[in-house]
Amino acid sequence: MTRSFSLLLRTPEGIAFSLPLAGPVSRLLACGIDLACVSVASTLAGTLFRALGIVSVDLARAFMILAYFVISIGYGMAAEWFWRGQTLGKRLLRVRVMDAEGLRLSGSQIVLRNLVRTVDLLPAFYLVGGVSMLISRRGQRLGDLAANTIVVRAPREEEPDLAQVLGGKFNSLREAPHLAARLRQNVSPQAAAVALQALLRREELDPRARVELFGEIAAGFRALVAFPPDIAEAIGDEQYVRDVVDIVYRQSGETSLRPRLESSA
Amino acid sequence: MILDLARFFAAERPFWVELEKMLSRLETEPGARLDLAEARRFHYLYGRTASDLARVQTFASEPEVRGYLESLVLRAYGEIHETRGRGKRASLWEFLTRTFPRTFRRRAAAFWLAAGITLLGCAFGAGALLLDPEAKNTILPFDHLLGDPTRRVAEEESASKDRLAGAKTTFSAFLMTHNIRVSVFALALGMTWGVGTVILLFYNGVILGAIAFDYAAAGQAAFLAGWLLPHGAIEIPAILLAGQAGFLLAGALIGRGNRLPLRARLRAVTTDLITLIAGVALLLVWAGGVEAFLSQYHEPVVPYSAKILFGTAELVLLVWYLARCGSGEE
Numbered sequence: 369m370t371r372s373f374s375l376l377l378r379t380p381e382g383i384a385f386s387l388p389l390a391g392p393v394s395r396l397l398a399c400g401i402d403l404a405c406v407s408v409a410s411t412l413a414g415t416l417f418r419a420l421g422i423v424s425v426d427l428a429r430a431f432m433i434l435a436y437f438v439i440s441i442g443y444g445m446a447a448e449w450f451w452r453g454q455t456l457g458k459r460l461l462r463v464r465v466m467d468a469e470g471l472r473l474s475g476s477q478i479v480l481r482n483l484v485r486t487v488d489l490l491p492a493f494y495l496v497g498g499v500s501m502l503i504s505r506r507g508q509r510l511g512d513l514a515a516n517t518i519v520v521r522a523p524r525e526e527e528p529d530l531a532q533v534l535g536g537k538f539n540s541l542r543e544a545p546h547l548a549a550r551l552r553q554n555v556s557p558q559a560a561a562v563a564l565q566a567l568l569r570r571e572e573l574d575p576r577a578r579v580e581l582f583g584e585i586a587a588g589f590r591a592l593v594a595f596p597p598d599i600a601e602a603i604g605d606e607q608y609v610r611d612v613v614d615i616v617y618r619q620s621g622e623t624s625l626r627p628r629l630e631s632s633a
Numbered sequence: 634m635i636l637d638l639a640r641f642f643a644a645e646r647p648f649w650v651e652l653e654k655m656l657s658r659l660e661t662e663p664g665a666r667l668d669l670a671e672a673r674r675f676h677y678l679y680g681r682t683a684s685d686l687a688r689v690q691t692f693a694s695e696p697e698v699r700g701y702l703e704s705l706v707l708r709a710y711g712e713i714h715e716t717r718g719r720g721k722r723a724s725l726w727e728f729l730t731r732t733f734p735r736t737f738r739r740r741a742a743a744f745w746l747a748a749g750i751t752l753l754g755c756a757f758g759a760g761a762l763l764l765d766p767e768a769k770n771t772i773l774p775f776d777h778l779l780g781d782p783t784r785r786v787a788e789e790e791s792a793s794k795d796r797l798a799g800a801k802t803t804f805s806a807f808l809m810t811h812n813i814r815v816s817v818f819a820l821a822l823g824m825t826w827g828v829g830t831v832i833l834l835f836y837n838g839v840i841l842g843a844i845a846f847d848y849a850a851a852g853q854a855a856f857l858a859g860w861l862l863p864h865g866a867i868e869i870p871a872i873l874l875a876g877q878a879g880f881l882l883a884g885a886l887i888g889r890g891n892r893l894p895l896r897a898r899l900r901a902v903t904t905d906l907i908t909l910i911a912g913v914a915l916l917l918v919w920a921g922g923v924e925a926f927l928s929q930y931h932e933p934v935v936p937y938s939a940k941i942l943f944g945t946a947e948l949v950l951l952v953w954y955l956a957r958c959g960s961g962e963e
Contacts, residue, residue, distance in 0.1 A: 379710050383683045385690070385703045426799050430806035437810040441817075452660060468896060472660075472711040476903045483910065486814070487821040487829070510824045514882060515903060516896050568697065617638040 375506065375518055377470045389507045390463035390519040392498065399494070401457030406443050410436045444482040449475060454522070464522040468506065477515040484511035540599050541611040548615045551593040559588065560616045563609050570606070582606040642698065645685050649705055652678040656708045679709040731959035733912040736905050737874065738955070740881050747834055747876030751869075754838020759846035761839070772843045782851035789856075789931045801925045809921030812868060816875035816913045820882065820906060827883030834876045841869070859937035862944025864924035870951055871916040878909040916951075923947075 374386040390398075413435035421428040447455040453465035453473050465481070467473050488497025488509045497509035506518050542548055563585050570578055586605035589612045594600075603611070655675050659665050667675055686702040737744065761768040773779055797804055815833075822829025848857035885891075885898040893901070927940065 377707065377710070379683060379706065380714075381680060381683045383687055383690075383706060385686070385706075387703070387707070424802075426802045429800075430802040433803065433806040433810055437813070467711065470707055470710055470714075472715045474903070476907045479907050480903055483817050484821040484824055486818050487824055510821075514821075514824055514886075514899060516900050564697075618640070 373507075375466070375468075375470070375520055387466070387520040390461075390521050392501055392507070394461045394463055394521070395501070395519055396494075398455065398457035398461040398463055401460055402444065402447075402455045405456050406440050409439045409443065413439060441482070444485070445479050448473075448478045448482070453478075453517075458519075458522075462522045463519050465512075465517050466520050468508075468512075468516045468518045473517065477517055481511035481515035481517050484514045485509075487511075539611045539614050540603060541595060541608075541615055543599055544595055547593050547595050551589070551612060552616055554592045555589070555612065555616050560613065563589075563613050564617070567606075567610060567613060579605070582609050585609050586612075638698065641685075641688070645681075648678055648681050649685075649702070652682055652705055652709060656705070656712065659712055660708070675709070676713065679706070679713055682706055682709065728908075728911070729915075732908055734955050734958040735960075736908040737877070737912070738960070740877060740905055740909070743880035743884065744873060744877040746880050747830075747873045750831055750834045750876070751838035751841070751873060754835040754840075755842030755845070756838075757835070758839035758842030758844075760842075762843050762846045762850075769843060769847060772839055774840070778844060778847075782848045782853045782856075786853050786856045786931075790933065795930075797925065797929055805921050805925035807921075808924050809918050812871070812917045812921060813914050816872060816917065817910060819872065819875040820878040820910050823879035823882030824886065825883075826887055827880055830876055830879030830883060833879075834872070837872060855937045855941075856931065858944070859931065859935075859940040860928055863940050863947070864920045864928045864944075866944040866948035867916050867923070867951060868920035870948075870955075871913045871920060874909055874913045874916070878906050878913070881909070882906055 374388045376384065376386045378384040414432050417428050417431040417435060419428075420431060444455055448458075448465055451459065454463075458464060465473060465478070467477065485497070488494055488500070488511055490496045494509075497511070500509045500513070501507050504513065506512075508518060512518060541551070566581055566585060570582075573581065582605040586608040589608065590600065600608070652675075655667075655671070655678065659667075682702060683706050686699070686706050689699045689702055758772060761772060770779060777785070819830050819833050822833060844861075845857060848854065881902050882899075885902045886895070888895060888898050891898055927935065927943070931937070
C-alpha cells in the first residue's frame, strides 16, 4: 500500500488540486488542545452545577455526571459541525476534517468519527488510532476510515490581502519602462512568488533575517536586469523587491487599482 | 506569462464573494434549498471560480490566491457533486415514529445476529455455573452478586431504610452515561471486523446467563424477574441494538457479497449507524431512570408482580414499537 501525503482531487471540470494531509504531530497537538478545552469546560460546568447543591446535592451530582458526559462526547461533534470540520485545537493548528472524496461533510460522518474514537483510544493514548494513521494510505484513524473522512491542513479561506504589497505606491523602476518590460519577461513565476510571499510575511520576520532575506532576493533581481544607478541605488533592498513584485504582478503602469476597477466595470 | 494579479483579483473578486455567501448559506442552514435560478447562478459561479483557479494555477504561482480559490472550489464541488440528500432539521417525533424503527427493521439481520450471540453467551454462563458453581467468582464482575442469592433476597426484603436515599438521581445519571458508553463501544468495535462486538455481546450474555441461573437455581426467580425486568426489558434490547450497529459497521467493512468499494459501503451505512445509536441512547436514558427509581426497590416496598407486569408491558410495547411503528407507508 502506497502512503500518500495529500488528497488529490480532480473535478469533472478538469480542475485538479491537492490538499496536504495533516501530519500525526499536528493532529496530536490539536487533540491535546481539545482535551484541555474539554477539561476546562467540564470544570466550569462542575463549578456551576456544584452551586445547585444548595437545592439538592443528589441533583447537583447527577448534573455534573451528565455534563461531563455530554461535554466529553459532544465537544468534538458540536465543534466540527459548527466550524465545518474544525475543533478549537484543529483551528489553532490549521487542520480540518473533510470528506475523503471532497464532498460535503455530513453530520452523520462527524458523529461517527467521534464515536469510533472510543476504539482509537485503545488501549491507551490513541495507540490503535495512531497505528491506524501510520499504516493507512491517507493517514486515517479508525474513526476516519469508518466515517470516510480525512484530516487535511486547512486551505486558506480568507481573501488574500494583496493591497498591502500592490497598493499603488510610487514605483521608481517604472521610470525605465523598457527595463521594467525586460524584468517582467525574465522573472520566473517561482521567483516572483517567493518575493510576494516574503513581502506578505515581512512583519513576521526577525529584523536581521528580514534585511538578509530581502538583500538576497533583491540581489537576484538586480542580476537579472540592470537598472540605471540613479534609480536602482536610490532605494533599499526591500523597496526594490516591492517594486519588482509590483511590476511583475501588475502589467500596466497605473499607480492605483481604482482606475482599473472602474475600467473593468 | 504571469497573470496581472491585481487586475484579475479586482475583476473576479465579486464572483468569489457571491459564491462564498451562497456556500455559507448552504453549509450553515440544514434546510437551505436553491430554486432553479439560484442553482443556475451557483453552478455558473462554481464554473467561473474553477476557471479562475485553473488560470491562477497556470499563470501565477501565488499561493495565497490559489489556496483561497482551491478552498472555494472544493466547497462548491462538495455541494454540487453531493448525491446524498441534505439533512433535514432534526425532528424528534419523526425520528421516534419513523426513522428509528424503520432503520431497525431494514437492518434486522444484524440485530438477530447480536441477539443470537448474546443468547449463546447466556447459555455458556448458565452452563458454566451448572457444571461448576465456583465459576461464579470468575464470571461475575460485581461483588454484590457473588454471595448466596437467598441471603441477598432476605437482606433486600428486610431492609429498613432506603440505601439509595439522596442518591437516586446521581445513580440514574451514572447508569445512563455508563450504558451509553458501553453501547457506543459496541458500535465502535465494529471496526475490528466485528470481533470486538462479538466478544462484548457474548460476555454480556455470559454474565446475564450466570446471574439468571444462579437466582433461578436458588428459587429466587420472582425476585430476579422483579429486579431485572423493569429496566432490563429496555436495557438489554438497547445493548442488542448497539450490537446491531456494530455488526452493521463490520458488515460494511467486510463487504461479503457486496461488490461496492469499501468507501461506498461505509458511506451507505453511516446514517443508519447514527440513527441506531441515537435510538439506543434514548432507550438507555429511560432504562437508567427506571433502574435507579424502581428496579432497586423490592417487596414489601413494591410487589414483584407489579414490577414484573411493568417490565412485561415495557417489553411488549418495545417489541411492537420496533416491529410495527411507522410501517404504514414503508
